Amino acid sequence: MSTFQAPKGTYDLIPPESAKYLAVREAIAAPLKNSGYGYIETPGFENVELFSRGVGESTDIVSKEMYAFETKGGTKLALRPEGTASVLRAALQANLHKLGNLPVKLWYSGSYYRYERPQKGRYRHFSQVGAEAIGAEDPALDAELIILADQAYRTLGLSQFRILLNSLGDKECRPVYRDALQGFLRGLELDEDTRRRVEINPLRVLDDKRAVVQKQLVGAPLLRDYLCDACKAYHEEVRELLTAAGVAYQDDEKLVRGLDYYTRTTFEFVHDGLGSQSAVGGGGRYDGLSEMIGGPALPSVGWALGVDRTVLALEAEGIELELPATTSVFAVPLGEEARRVLFGLVTELRRAGVATDFSYAGKGLKGAMKSANRSGARYALVAGERDLAEGVVQLKDMQSGEQSPVALADAVDAIRERLA
Numbered sequence: 051m052s053t054f055q056a057p058k059g060t061y062d063l064i065p066p067e068s069a070k071y072l073a074v075r076e077a078i079a080a081p082l083k084n085s086g087y088g089y090i091e092t093p094g095f096e097n098v099e100l101f102s103r104g105v106g107e108s109t110d111i112v113s114k115e116m117y118a119f120e121t122k123g124g125t126k127l128a129l130r131p132e133g134t135a136s137v138l139r140a141a142l143q144a145n146l147h148k149l150g151n152l153p154v155k156l157w158y159s160g161s162y163y164r165y166e167r168p169q170k171g172r173y174r175h176f177s178q179v180g181a182e183a184i185g186a187e188d189p190a191l192d193a194e195l196i197i198l199a200d201q202a203y204r205t206l207g208l209s210q211f212r213i214l215l216n217s218l219g220d221k222e223c224r225p226v227y228r229d230a231l232q233g234f235l236r237g238l239e240l241d242e243d244t245r246r247r248v249e250i251n252p253l254r255v256l257d258d259k260r261a262v263v264q265k266q267l268v269g270a271p272l273l274r275d276y277l278c279d280a281c282k283a284y285h286e287e288v289r290e291l292l293t294a295a296g297v298a299y300q301d302d303e304k305l306v307r308g309l310d311y312y313t314r315t316t317f318e319f320v321h322d323g324l325g326s327q328s329a330v331g332g333g334g335r336y337d338g339l340s341e342m343i344g345g346p347a348l349p350s351v352g353w354a355l356g357v358d359r360t361v362l363a364l365e366a367e368g369i370e371l372e373l374p375a376t377t378s379v380f381a382v383p384l385g386e387e388a389r390r391v392l393f394g395l396v397t398e399l400r401r402a403g404v405a406t407d408f409s410y411a412g413k414g415l416k417g418a419m420k421s422a423n424r425s426g427a428r429y430a431l432v433a434g435e436r437d438l439a440e441g442v443v444q445l446k447d448m449q450s451g452e453q454s455p456v457a458l459a460d461a462v463d464a465i466r467e468r469l470a
């Protein structure tokens with residue numbers, strides 16, 4: 051062990067488990083790439099105000115969880131706690147919305163940072179894959195994103211997840227509801243922190259998981275009863291499109307999500323095998339966010355799925371992903387001359403696209419064969435001085451144990467043929 055350890059609330063991805071993370075990212079990205087979403091990458095930190103204005107001053111993310119710091123030059127930055135605000139900022143900066151091809155559809159994958167109390171499924175550094183469709187108001191886009199996330203989870207083999215769906219209304223109907231809810235909440239027995247929340251962001255009180263709070267929320271006014279006709283029709287259309295696509299969901303009137311920028315459609319993917327950190331992903335429509343960060347009106351919708359929790363969900367369901375073998379051929383040289391010749395052959399095989407590894411540091415036959423075994427290679431390629439004198443290398447089938455000589459000159463083709 052070194053003097054140092056990974057910081058609290060973080061962990062390292064190490065082979066072979068790290069392969070699962072790559073596979074999960076790839077599985078989430080695949081349906082997006084197949085549906086017109088282009089890849090975007092933004093910096094790991096941004097101007098802190100992007101998040102305080104975009105995500106919202108009163109949210110947990112901004113008020114408690116942000117890694118904010120000042121640079122030597124006096125600029126106030128924050129490690130990104132989420133992706134949407136950065137992606138929208140980047141799209142606006144590049145004028146993607148002015149190219150006349152709306153919606154702008156983007157996907158991303160990366161690391162996010164939140165100063166949280168570490169526990170299983172909740173880390174200070176975690177990884178998300180996300181998607182945003184910017185600049186169009188169309189219920190088919192909301193449905194598309196939910197369908198693609200569902201497809202991603204299903205291709206991974208997950209089945210014990212549920213989709214929770216709600217509408218948060220828009221700038222017409224939500225304020226009316228907000229007032230009604232605030233009036234109701236002011237009459238409850240709440241602790242000081244929660245009473246403050248009632249004043250700043252009453253909808254988020256609905257999200258409080260504590261039984262003392264939930265008990266009192268029975269009879270609270272429901273947003274559903276306050277939705278304006280336009281929001282109602284929009285939501286109904288999203289629901290119908292999901293149903294037509296065979297994607298099951300549950301209406302959840304208390305789903306408000308932790309971010310201020312959501313309007314209309316909001317949704318969360320929860321997995322029943324994860325205990326209290328059950329949200330594997332979530333998202334929604336954010337029609338007002340662009341204006342909040344100084345841009346034009348650009349109604350948009352998006353989601354982010356947590357890679358760490360998706361891996362935990364796979365484990366909870368006992369799913370072993372079929373990961374491609376990392377090494378097909380493992381070369382074992384016996385002696386100095388063989389080392390040079392086989393190293394050359396290894397390079398040729400790699401250039402021909404065959405996953406090949408090599409026994410380094412002059413290991414003896416026994417140790418080298420152990421490494422070949424451990425590598426999971428289909429074939430071991432063994433050669434000593436006598437083989438080279440005859441112009442051959444020995445190809446050993448690691449499953450059957452059978453060994454046969456192959457002419458060195460056609461070794462690459464012969465091996466490719468056998469692997470095909």
Ligand code: ATP
Pocket residue numbers: 132164166171172173174175176177178307308327328329330331332333354355356357358359360
């Ligand atoms: P939670 O309710 O669990 O705090 P959240 O609402 O803060 O989740 P989002 O901001 O919607 O989560 O982020 C989307 C996804 O990113 C979550 O569903 C989750 O899978 C993942 N995620 C969020 N925070 C963390 C974290 N601290 N550690 C690991 N994954 C996280």
Ligand code: MG
Pocket residue numbers: 308
């Ligand atoms: Mg959170």
